[in-house]
Amino acid sequence: MVxxxxxxxxxxxxxEDLLSFQKARVVFDATACFCERxxxxxxxxxxxxxQAARSGKQNILEGSQASGTSKEMEIKLVNVxxxxxxxxxxxxxxxxxxxxxxxxxxxxxxxxxxxxxxAQQNRSxxxxxxxxxxxPPAIVPTSLFASSTKPTICSTARSDSWRRPSFRKAASVxx
Numbered sequence: 121m122v123x124x125x126x127x128x129x130x131x132x133x134x135x136e137d138l139l140s141f142q143k144a145r146v147v148f149d150a151t152a153c154f155c156e157r158x159x160x161x162x163x164x165x166x167x168x169x170x171q172a173a174r175s176g177k178q179n180i181l182e183g184s185q186a187s188g189t190s191k192e193m194e195i196k197l198v199n200v201x202x203x204x205x206x207x208x209x210x211x212x213x214x215x216x217x218x219x220x221x222x223x224x225x226x227x228x229x230x231x232x233x234x235x236x237x238x239a240q241q242n243r244s245x246x247x248x249x250x251x252x253x254x255x256p257p258a259i260v261p262t263s264l265f266a267s268s269t270k271p272t273i274c275s276t277a278r279s280d281s282w283r284r285p286s287f288r289k290a291a292s293v294x295x
Contacts, residue, residue, distance in 0.1 A: 132188025142243040144177040149245035150252045158257040175204035212261035221258035
């Protein structure tokens, strides 16, 4: 019988404190609302977008849980999250393009304002609710791009560094 000392399995979990998870949760909630408002439920895009947003969030959670026993699995799950969020980003770009809407420049006044929302301590859907639930369809995706989606994709790309407090603090200043 092998006696396992405390600390045999490294700390894992704590996904709710991860900036990438917090932002992915905002993206999921906002995407679900966006799809309800602007995309017909019978349209395959509805399910695709909601599932891509969910997959991004859930795979960050699963990667965090797996980190204590398998760094390889953690990296794989984080990469799945990143790919799902990239797929969602392209769905939003398609939505804007086919409807003749323009994506805000990352340095536009509007994008800078929404990025400030993303830098606040309250990294929840509540910070974005007004944008998502009251704005016209062209503004919702562009505000998500400016504040959440791309930084979430970037922060999930660095498997081990996404856990370090110094990275989370640096990542809160959006690109």
